[in-house]
Amino acid sequence: MTAPTQEAMLATPAFCDGIQYFGENLPGFETAGKSPAIEEGKPSIASPTDPAAVFQTLLYADALRYLTLQVTASKASGHPGGFASQAEAYAALVMLGYKNIITEVGHHAPGFYSAMFLDRSLEDMGITTVQQLRDRFREKHGLLGHLSGYIPGILAPAGPLGQGQHFAMAAAKLHRDKLFPFTLGDGGLGEPYIMSGMGHFHTAYPEATNFLPVLVWNGYSQEHHSMVSTKSNEQMIGYWRGNGFEEVVLINAKDFDDQNQPGDYVDSTAFSFEKRLEFTKAVLLAVDKAAKSALGGKLTVLIIKQLKGAGVHAKGAKSHNLYPKDTLDSAHISNALKTRALSSAAWELVRTNCERAGGGPASKTVVTEFELPLPDLGELPLEEYSVGGEAKVSTTAMGRLVGKVGESDRNFLVTNADGNEASGIANINQALKIIHPTVDDLYNQTPQGQVYEPLSEDACAGLAVGLCLMGARTLWCSYESFAINGLPIWQTVTQAMAELRRPTPSTITLYTAGALEQGRNGWTHQRPEIEAYFAAMMRNGNVFPLFPPDANSIQVCYEWALTTKNKGIVITASKSPLPIRTTFEQTRQGLRDGAIVLHEIPGDKMVVFAVIGDMTLMPVFEAAAFLETEGIGARIVSIVNPRRLYRPHDVSWDTCSESDGGFLDDAGFAKLFNGDALVGVTGGASGMLEPIMLRSNCKRDTFAWKRGETTASAGELMAFNGLTAEALTKRAIELVH
Secondary structure (H helix, E strand, C coil), rough: CCCHHHHHHHHHHHHHHHCCCCCCCCCHHHHHCCCCCCCCCCCCCCEEEEHHHHHHHHHHHHHHHHHHHHHHEEEECCCCCHHHHHHHHHHHHHHCCCCCCCCCCCHHHHHHHHHHHCCHHHHHHHHCCCHHHHCCECCCCCCCCCCCCCCCCCCCCCCCCCHHHHHHHHHHHHCCCCEEEEECCCCHCCCCCHHHHHHHHHHHHCCCCCEEEEEEEEEECCEECCCCCCCCCHHHHHHHHHCCEEEEEHHHHHHHHHCCCCCCCCCCHHCCCCHHHHHHHHHHHHHHHHHHHHHCCEEEEEEEECCCCCCCCCCHHHHCCCCCCCCCHHHHHHHHHHHHHHHHHHHHHHHHHHHHHHHHCCCCCHHHHHHCCCCCCCCCCCCCCCCCCCCCHHHHHHHHHHHHHHHHHHCCEECCCCHHHHHHCHHHHHHHHHHCCEEEHHHEEEECCEEEEEHHHHHHHHHHHHHHHHHCCCEEEEEECHHHHHHHHHHHHHHHHHHHHEEEEEEEEEEEECCCHHHHCCHHHCCCHHHHHHHHHHHHHEEEEEEECCCCHHHHHHHHCCCCCEEEEEEEEECCCEEECCCHHHHHHHHHHCEEECCCCCCCCEHHHHHHCCHHHHHHHHHHHHHHCCCCEEEEEEECCCHHCCHHHCCCCHHCCCCCCCCHHHHHHHHHCCCCCCEEEEECHHHHHHHHHHHHEEEEEEECCCCCCCCCCCHHHHHHCCCCHHHHHHHHHHHHC
8 A cells, every 4th residue: 555646646536635545446346346336316225235235335334444543543532443343334324325324422423424524414514525524523613522413414412322222213203214223332232221211112112113223242342341242142132132122133243254363353354355245245234134124113233243443453442542642653553544545446436325325415315404394383372370369380380281282293292200190290191191002091091192201211301302303392301309310311412402503492391399399208309409410501502491480480481492492491390389479471571581570678778589499489588578577678589591690701602503692681680689688599509590699799698409308398398408588587687787
């Protein structure tokens, strides 16, 4: 392998600018490479047994390996080894016309970028040559270290393991005629919930088998042998069958090895060329069988067993990522590139096949490049209760609206870890029904329901946010204390939504039964620290925690959330009957300005109570009443939408897709919060009060959650955390004097 001659450079396609090494045509190129295996106007090869198709699939796999290694080595950073071990499977999927490919493995990013480059998807972001591909890898506004919705042709983000199945299942539910393969590493197979998530989905939607796990069984995780590396083939097949997979298609490189490689995991690129072709043909046949099985109604998994790092610079876990020493000038990198180098004609052939596969570049054909049509919801039937009238349950008031949304939009899905009735939203189950194969009217169950109720918060959050990312409306309901277990994928998707190049419905959540309502259940149910996550995420720019103070307010909050795009909207409310304190118009103002005044009495001094939550208002109103008897004025401000209370420069709103730059100005902030003293009060994490504390120049203090304890009432639990009228009054008087 040599640097290109002047003559060769003249014949080299322009996109190859930046390729360091070119090779000779592989044996048989004159016949098997004389024309693209995917004919013009066709989306795939004609047959997986066609010798030209097999030969060109091998070329594509080598092209992916070459680009993956050269791109990562150009920055001496990134992860080539894992993707390299399944390059034949990825190549086979594309050559067979399947481009809606998802991964849970963020470390496969450079391989996916190489694929998007070869099919011209990256031209949408100005990357037309290999040199530009190298230059923009791991650069701002370029090709991020892990997959993102910012990249043309990429269907879903990847990075945190154990999430890819949710995106694939969501897409499969919405697009029953398309196949959604997702690659899954054997290191990541140890993540919790992967199998249970797929199991519950298959029970709920037995006909939606058009998602295809592709297990990359390469024997290693990031820095050591994978924990499933000792399983026999029979044990691995049994594992998947035991988890409900009807068809298990395993292709093992070891079966084709003619080089006596040691161990159960071998490198197919070390085979003789004849055996390489034989292995590639077997992969094509296996992928074709698995794809047809999945599309044909069987829950199917494809397993490719090949050594990690096959065809790149190192083997096993040592191939996982590059270090500063792994540059393009390093002998082990340059030697690996020379070994994988293709001829100019081969590059041209690979590019043509990739362009044609699947009907065009991924950036023009995959489902996430289009907005999913959404039915019009019309005007929601809001019911405004009288201020000061009968106490109402906020969650129940919202639940009635949720039922109406589901009746108008049959793709709409509500997820909850088997707790809607316990959360005061049994009316959702009654209106939309729980998805279950057992029909039971007592439990509102039917196979055609729209309420998805696994016990796993990961599965609840995963399918809900996956569907939103794919363009559908959903609602994830949870207890505040348990939602933390589903937060990672919600966080992944909201960050991805901030980067998306298209609008999509916001991810909306309803968190009920806050810590204050869970006294009798002990500290395990009293975990409001999730609010600290949301408080931190507000600075992202597209995360909006909402705290409606009553049953009127929650309806308006949900109505607003449904109109938004590319946001993460968290509605936190109680399931207990509470006083009606606001009108609809007040909440609309609170959504615009961040907060509203619920109560104000003047006095010699003015104490401002900035309150987050609904139950926390009770001791605050008591404290205000006592202060007024002492001649001290009190203003109670309910914080509905704290994100609006930051200053514009505090938040990265202008970097977000579908950006929202609404913030309360200084004059408006002063009108709400200026006084002689400011007392911030929340039943959750104190971080949620940060925007107020940042801007206020008053003497001020914070009352917030400290720790859970077993108590008999909400009042007793608040007292344990220092949230009492007496404590608030005492501190307010100290501040004003």
